[in-house]
Amino acid sequence: MSSRTHVSSSARTQFLEVKGGERYAYRRFGSGPGLPLLLLQHFTGTLDNWDPALTDALAGERELILFDNAGIGHSSGPVPTTVAGMAKHAAAFLDGLGVGTCDVLGFSLGGMVAQHLVLDRPAIFRRLILAGTGPRGGEDIMHLEKPSLAKHLQDPANKGYRVLQKIFFTPTPSGQAAGAAFVERLIERKEDLDGVSGPAVANAQMAAFHDWERVTGERFAELRTIRHPTLVVNGVHDEMIPVVNSYHLVEHLPNAVLLTYPDAGHGSLFQYHDSFARHAAAFLSVSSESAVY
C-alpha cells in the first residue's frame, strides 16, 4: 500500500461565482507535470465523497479539481434534472476557473456528465476516465427499487456513509472489509464539511438517470464520435450501473481501454484505490493519441 499524504482531507473548500450564474463549491489541490484532473461525482455525492486515499494518490502527479455541480453541497442553484443541464454547469465552472483543457475522472453520474460535456465541447478534455458509468441508452441504470439495492437503502441500520459500504461493495467478506475501510477514510475529514444531500437532490438526479437511460436516435451512435483516449473502469458485480454498460462503452468508443475488477461493485475505484490510481496515472501520463497504456 502506498503511504498517504493526507492532502485531500485538509484541502479547503473554495467558491467560484459565475457572472449571471451560480456560485460553485470546489476543492483544488495537488501538483505535478500532468494537466489538471476534474473529478465529477456520483449520485448524491458531494466533495466529501471522494475517497481521500484515491485523491491523495492522484494528487501526487497532478492538480485535482473536485467540483460540486449546481445545488450539490455548498453550490447554489437548483439541481438539474438532465445530464445535459449538469454538463452546462461543469462547462461554466471550468470556463470561470480559466481551465481551457483538462483531463476528467467521471464516476457514475459524473461519467455521464463527462460524456455529455465532451460531446458539446470536445476541446475541453484531453483524456477521459469513466468509472462505474454507462452510455446514453444504457441498461438497468440506477434502479434503486431492485431488491438487491432496496434492501440496503431501506434498512434503517445503514445510517450515513454505512449505506455506501453496502451498495458500492460486494457482500463478500473482502468486499465488505474494503467498504468499511472506505467509510473510515471518508470520515477522516472533520472540518469544512460539504453537507449531506437530501431528497430533493436525489429526486432531481434520479430524473436525470431515467432520461439518460432512454435510447434517442441510433443507439450508441454518439459514442463513435468521441475519439478522446478513454479508460473505462468497473467492478464486474456493479448492481447500480451494471458492467454491461462498460462493455457498451468500449465496444462503441473508438479509442477506449476497459479495466474490470473482480469481487467488486460500483465502488471498484475506491475498493482498489492503489491499483486504480496506478492505472489512472499510467493512462494519464501517455502523450500519444491512443488510449492504450
Add this chain to the structure above:
Amino acid sequence: MSSRTHVSSSARTQFLEVKGGERYAYRRFGSGPGLPLLLLQHFTGTLDNWDPALTDALAGERELILFDNAGIGHSSGPVPTTVAGMAKHAAAFLDGLGVGTCDVLGFSLGGMVAQHLVLDRPAIFRRLILAGTGPRGGEDIMHLEKPSLAKHLQDPANKGYRVLQKIFFTPTPSGQAAGAAFVERLIERKEDLDGVSGPAVANAQMAAFHDWERVTGERFAELRTIRHPTLVVNGVHDEMIPVVNSYHLVEHLPNAVLLTYPDAGHGSLFQYHDSFARHAAAFLSVSSESAVY
C-alpha cells in the same frame, strides 16, 4: 517503444522425450526473478508464431517456455481432438521438464488448454494470463465459415503469415499496419524454423474447439472453482473468439481482471505488444493472492 533484445529469434528449438510418451519441441529462454512462464499457442500456431517483440519483452524478467503440443511443429504424435487431450500433453511436458509450478500465458486455443490444465492440476500454475480465449460453453468460437473470416481464409492472395494480418487484426489502417508489422517480426527468424501446420492439425484442433463450445453441466460453473489470479485480455473486435467470451470469464472466475484493447481483434496482445508486456509483467510481479495489479 522498448528496445528489442532479439533473444527470441535466436533461441534454439529443444526436445524433451517423455518416457512412454511423445517427444516435445520447445524453446526456453530469458531470465529474471519471476517464475517460468509457459506459453500455450493458438490454432495451428507453432513455436514460430509467437511475436518476438512480445517474447523479447517478457523474457527480460523471467524465463519463458514456448511449447509445441503433440503433433504441432516438431513435436511427435497425433494432434488431440479435445482440449482435455492437449492439457494432458502440457502436463506431461511440464512434469518431464521438472517444472513444478509456473505461470502461464494461454492465447486462444492455448487459453482453453490452460483452463483445463489448472482444473486438473491446480498447483501446476500460480497465475494465469488468458488472451483472446473463452470458457467451455462459450459463444461463436472459431466459426471460420463466417463471412467475416471466410473471405480472408479463402483469398488466395493471403499467403503464409499474411492471412494472420487479416484475421488477427482489425481492417482499419492502424489495425492493418500493426498486422503488417507483426508479420515482419515473425519472419525475422530465418533458421531452426518449426514448420507450418497442415490440414490434419487444423481439423483436429477444430474438433477440439467444437467440443469446447458445447455446454456441459451448469454453464461456467467450473470457472468459479479456479481461484488463481487471472488476467484476461482481448481486443474488443475479435472475430475469432469474440470479446463476450472474455466477459464470461471475468464474470465467473472469482479472481480475474479484464483488460480490453480498442481497434483490436484476436491478436491484440501482438498489436499492443509493448502495453501487453507491461501489463503482463505488472500482473505477474504481484505476490499476493489477488489478481488486482
